Amino acid sequence: MSASSLTCTSLSFEWPDGTPVFDGLDAAFGTGRTGLVGANGSGKSTLLRIVAGELTPSGGSVRVTGEVGMLPQNVTLDTALRVDEVLGIAARRTALHAIEAGEVSEAHFEAVGDDWDVEERALAALGEVGLGHIGLDRTVGEVSGGESVLLRLAALLLRRPDVLLLDEPTNNLDLYARRRLHAAVAAWTGVLVVVSHDRELLDQVDQIADLHSGEITWFGGTFSEYREALAVEQEAAERTVRAAEADLRRQKRELVEAQVKLARRRRYGQKMAEEKREPKIVMGARKRAAQVSAGRHRAVHEERLAGARERLDEAVEAVRDDDEIRVDLPHTAVPAGRTVLTLLDLQPAHGARIRGGLDLRGPERVALVGRNGAGKTTLLRTIAGELPPVAGEVRAHVPLRFLPQRLDVLDDRLTVAENAARFAPEATANRVRARLARFLFRGARADRRVAGLSGGERFRAALAALMLAEPAPQLLLLDEPTNNLDMASVKQLTTALESYRGALVVASHDLPFLESVGITRWLLLEGGELEETEPGRLGRAGAERPPGSTA
Known part of the structure; x- marks a missing residue:
């Protein structure tokens, strides 16, 4: 067969x-x-x-x-x-x-x-x-x-x-x-x-x-080997671009120098003609020869310049458009040790009960993990104030924002810029656009309606709107942020979170992503309880525990 x-x-x-x-x-x-x-x-x-x-x-x-x-x-x-x-x-x-x-x-x-x-x-x-x-x-x-x-x-x-x-x-x-x-x-x-x-x-x-x-x-x-090979390939492509740019600059400089030399020869020939130092027939022959030589010289340099431009275009084509979000967010900073969130005997409508108290302090980065249906989303929505608790209390001591899986914080009828302006009503249009540019929404891209964005673009627009909100969020809640994002978008999210200086709570099943954003504390929702855990234990638990069992 x-x-x-x-x-x-x-x-x-x-x-x-x-x-x-x-x-x-x-x-x-x-x-x-x-x-x-x-x-x-x-x-x-x-x-x-x-x-x-x-x-x-x-x-x-x-x-x-x-x-x-x-x-x-x-x-x-x-x-x-x-x-x-x-x-x-x-x-x-x-x-x-x-x-x-x-x-x-x-x-x-x-x-x-x-x-x-x-x-x-x-x-x-x-x-x-x-x-x-x-x-x-x-x-x-x-x-x-x-x-x-x-x-x-x-x-x-x-x-x-x-x-x-x-x-x-x-x-x-x-x-x-x-x-x-x-x-x-x-x-x-x-x-x-x-x-x-x-x-x-x-x-x-x-x-x-x-x-x-x-x-x-x-x-x-x-995939890990692919990323390494691609990084080497892209580094070589970028070196080729730099070499092609240098060659283009050199060819431009040589063309200018050649044109200056030709201009000097023309001036010299004109001066000789005016002073009539040589017979008219000799000067005419010299002038024609100079024109032919100048034309040939110019053609050679222009051809070299065109070739340099073509090589640069080819080199640029080999480099991928891998823009990264680079944004400074000083107003999101939280001093070490400051309490940003307190949960007191909290009982959400579904999921784990937090017995006693739970505090988040300073710029902690907390991963909220657990099985589907354990109540992670319910807990985040309760913290964000979208759902009332059955019992207990949530106290947020700093401004917070919540980015849900559905990304429904955006209005599909509005543009990216108009959505961002909703979260920062005191900011001028120019200020909003300058901030959005850092999230890769430059120029006309900021004027696109949200309804027409791809999944990765929609996520980036929602993240930009929340992180650029006024007052600046010092506690950010993210629910399964990498779902439906391609690798480039996940990388952009990671670099954006590197710039974020506030406290972070992320519900996710994507362990490599959680580890890449510098999680400092791991909380596991299991069997109706919220407990501290470690990433190594999560891997063993996920592989060995049968559904419905408790820790």
């Missing part, structure tokens, strides 16, 4: 409004695990949907050897479906039970075929993703959102398609579920293409396919 493969030849696609995504894309994916990376809007999810048959290309072709299975970015399941229906084994299971009960209808035997161990295989697939406890007769409505993603993955593992496509599979998964998905990816032996911003997941792959400017560049190895 031939090995599975996926080949895209001269693939083109554009949206109904005429916006192009690909134009003549060629790519081939063989057996092994491939991480497909690229900026938001580069076409990663679109490519997967074309391969899965959900979208039709405007040109070119997709050739797949074997069956394709896809786990989409947003998993939506009918809550009334039973687990065996999601797994696609309900009919075989019903027929099997009928045969076991003594019914010998031919239809039942046809339904079962040779799949007599279907239930055992299904339970094994559920166990592989950590869902062995839910059984086959439960309904989707009885499992969490993260478990429904794993349930769809279990259905794919049970089918064992030849080509498996995963689109941001760890979005909204807690640490435990992420570990299970990572293990399933590590064990995959067919063709696998995964789009993700989860750096830990991308370190499970065999190669990286970098989709940039409508073309794919291949890097052998994991």
Whole structure:
């Protein structure tokens, strides 16, 4: 049997409004695990949907050897479906039970075929993703959102398609579920293409396919190795740009010097003609020769200058647009030791109770971690004043701002500048624009309506509005900030938070991101309690603890 493969030849696609995504894309994916990376809007999810048959290309072709299975970015399941229906084994299971009960209808035997161990295989697939406890007769409505993603993955593992496509599979998964998905990816032996911003997941792959400017560049190895190779490549590209800029300056200088020399010769020739030191026929011949020489000289220098410009353009093209947010936020500073937040016997509407008291002091950076459904979002919304507590008290001693997962702090009808101005009503328009420029919304970009922004741009606009608000927030609450952000946007968020000098509370399942922003304190929501923990313990807990257990 031939090995599975996926080949895209001269693939083109554009949206109904005429916006192009690909134009003549060629790519081939063989057996092994491939991480497909690229900026938001580069076409990663679109490519997967074309391969899965959900979208039709405007040109070119997709050739797949074997069956394709896809786990989409947003998993939506009918809550009334039973687990065996999601797994696609309900009919075989019903027929099997009928045969076991003594019914010998031919239809039942046809339904079962040779799949007599279907239930055992299904339970094994559920166990592989950590869902062995839910059984086959439960309904989707009885499992969490993260478990429904794993349930769809279990259905794919049970089918064992030849080509498996995963689109941001760890979005909204807690640490435990992420570990299970990572293990399933590590064990995959067919063709696998995964789009993700989860750096830990991308370190499970065999190669990286970098989709940039409508073309794919291949890097052998994991995402960490890809980043190292890309950094070396970009450093070399930047050196080439500097060399090309120096060459361009030299060619401009030499052209100017040549023009000065030619001007001197013309003046000398004119002076000689005026003084009539040589016969007229000799001066005419000298003048014609000088004009030919000058024209040739000028052409040589202009050609060299044009070549230098072309080399500079090529060098600049090789350097990626990797702008970073660089902003100084002195007014967000909190003195060390100053109490910024106090929680007293707090009982939110859902989740953990904080028994006694909990204080945040100075510019602490706190990670709030725990399983999906543990109550992290509820706790943040209670601290922010959006939800009243059932009991206890929240005391914020400094100005605070909350950035929710939904990013609904922005008004879609307004521009980026108008949204930012809402949070700083005393600031002049020029001041607002100057601040937004530091968050990469320069010039006309600040006049774009929020409704038309990409996911990463929308997040950056919301972050800018909150961090530039007046009064300056000295306590910032972030709920799953890296969900749906590409690598460049996560890097921009990290650099922005490096400039933030206030206290920070972040709810996230993204451990590499949390470690990159300098977390100083880890709080775990588990079993209705809030307790201090360590990142090393989180990894073990996520991998070993069965769902529903307590610490």
